[in-house]
Each structure stands twice: as structure tokens, then as C-alpha cells.
Amino acid sequence: MRKFGWPWKRTSAPAASAPEQGLTCQELVELVTAYFDGALTPFDRARFDTHLSLCDGCTRYLAQFRQTIQLxxxxxxxxxxxxxxxxxxxAFRGWTSGGDATK
Amino acid sequence: MSPSPSAQGDPHAGEAELIARIRQRDEGAFAELVDRYHLQMVRVAQSFVRDHETAEEVAQETWLGFLKGLDRFEGRSSLKTWLFGILANIARTRGVRENRSVPFSAIQGDDPEGPTVAADRFFPAGHPSAGAWSSIPDDWEAIPEHRLLANETRATIDSAIAGLSDLQRAVIELRDIAGWSSEEVCNVLSISETNQRVLLHRARAKVRLALETYLRASG
Incomplete structure (x- = not known):
């Protein structure tokens, strides 16, 4: 069992979305539909998957989003x-009787 | 759970046969087509024109156009593409009359609504975990199926959808209820792929938020 924890712990000072630092949760939640539609670049998709594999919060958010779509x-x-x-x-009857109900 | 549900089954099933029957003046076949598409048509029209009444008129006019053009329809495009092509033309003309020549895409394209999840759900800038969840989202997998499928849950979704902008509502209903592809939605609404995705994402996020609020209150 994984423990809950803050998923994306930054050890260095944040430059909010520098690619080498991965996505934050706050960034990830805006990309879920693009992720489902396969519309992310391979690079962003990799960042997304990496984040997801480490983050219980986003895993739950994604599950909620899936359930929302399903429901x-x-x-x-x-x-x-x-x-x-x-x-x-x-109008259909007008049309079948050759009248000009469609005019 | 799969992210691409279509509860309505294959919407193209038997269309060639339906058209053949309508050509033979079979009222039942026409009624079936009306059941299948009329509400979707009103919805699409609604994203072009101002009020529901006008949208209803546009849909009616489209059906008349459909009957008139039926003998010329050769089935090269799908019936749906053809039908909604007629609709979009009529709606656009009406939209011009109502000073709304395009859907709200131009206005909503730059996404002035802000984030889809409230900023206070995350640690703020300056915090060591800035941008991470400050409280973890609820586990919906633990909610019993019968609660998720209860009428109240449905009503919650319904009213969240009713509260969306016309264009967001059109997109989520066509994609997630009627099971259209994103390409079909973009074509009929004359919006870009990116725009369509933003609208759909916002719409889904609002429905999710409504569900979260409801499930917490009733849990």
C-alpha cells in the first residue's frame, strides 16, 4: 500500500513548471482531457505519466474524472x-402528400 | 472504467435502411430519425443563436431542408454529417441575424475562466510543496455503485450541465452523452480542436465539482 503523502515533493526551489521538474498537481489537473484524448505531446505525456505514478492525489483526481465521464x-x-x-x-405528412409544407 | 463511453449504442445503425423507408414515405422511419437527432440538433443550434425558441426553429427548418433534399442525398457522407451540415448553415444564417455569426468560440477561446480546480486546493506559491494537493481528493472508488447510480446523482449531473455556457453544454452533451468524436464536434460547431478540448475539459470539471460537492454533502 502506498501511503498518502504530498505527491510531488520538490527538493529544489520551484521554477513553477520547468520541464525537467515535471508537472505540479495544479498543472496536471488542467491536462486530463487532453491526456484522455491522446492530444498531449509525447514529452508532456511522459511527464504526465511520471507524475501520476508518484501521486496518489492525482491518481484519485483522474479516477474521479473518469467516473464523471462515465456517469x-x-x-x-x-x-x-x-x-x-x-x-x-x-410537416412530414405535408411532404408525403406532395403539398408544400416544406416551403 | 473507460473514459470513452457511449451509452446510446451505435448511432449510425441502419441509417441507409431508414432513409430508404423515409423515401417510401414511412412516417415511423421519419419519427425514429427525429427521436435520434432532434434534441442534438436543438443543442447545436443553441450554441449559435440566442434563445431556445430560435434554436428549436432552426432545428425544425433543418428537418424541412432534409425532406426537400432527401431525393438528392446520395449517401456519400453519413446522414449525420449531412443533417448537421444543413443545420449549421441555417443556424449560422440565423446567428448572423442575431449578431452571433460564430459560436462563442472567439470569446471563450482565450479561456478567461481561470483554473478548473480552485487554487486553494493546492499549496500556494512559496510553499515547499507549491502546486501539490493540500488535501487529497476523495476516493470515489470506495463509494458503492448504487449511490453513484442513484437518481439524485443523475439530477446533480443534469443540473450541472444545465448551468454550463451554451457552447460548453453542446460540447459535453455531444461528446459524452451522444458519443460523438472530437472531429465531428469541431466540424459542426466550427471550433478548433484546441478550443473544443478546453470547452470539454471545463464542462467535465464543472460536473466533477458538482458531483464532489453532492457526494460530500450526502455522504
């Missing part, structure tokens, strides 16, 4: 309101 995806689309549907079917 959103489980929402059913609403039904088309009856009124709108009736109007469209009316």
Missing part, C-alpha cells in the same frame, strides 16, 4: 417534446 455518459437523452414532434410529423 455523464449513462444519462439518457431526453425524449423529444410531444409538441415539437407533432409539428415535425405534420
Amino acid at each position: 455523464t455518459g449513462a444519462l439518457r437523452e431526453d425524449d423529444v417534446p410531444e409538441e415539437a414532434k407533432e409539428r415535425l410529423l405534420g
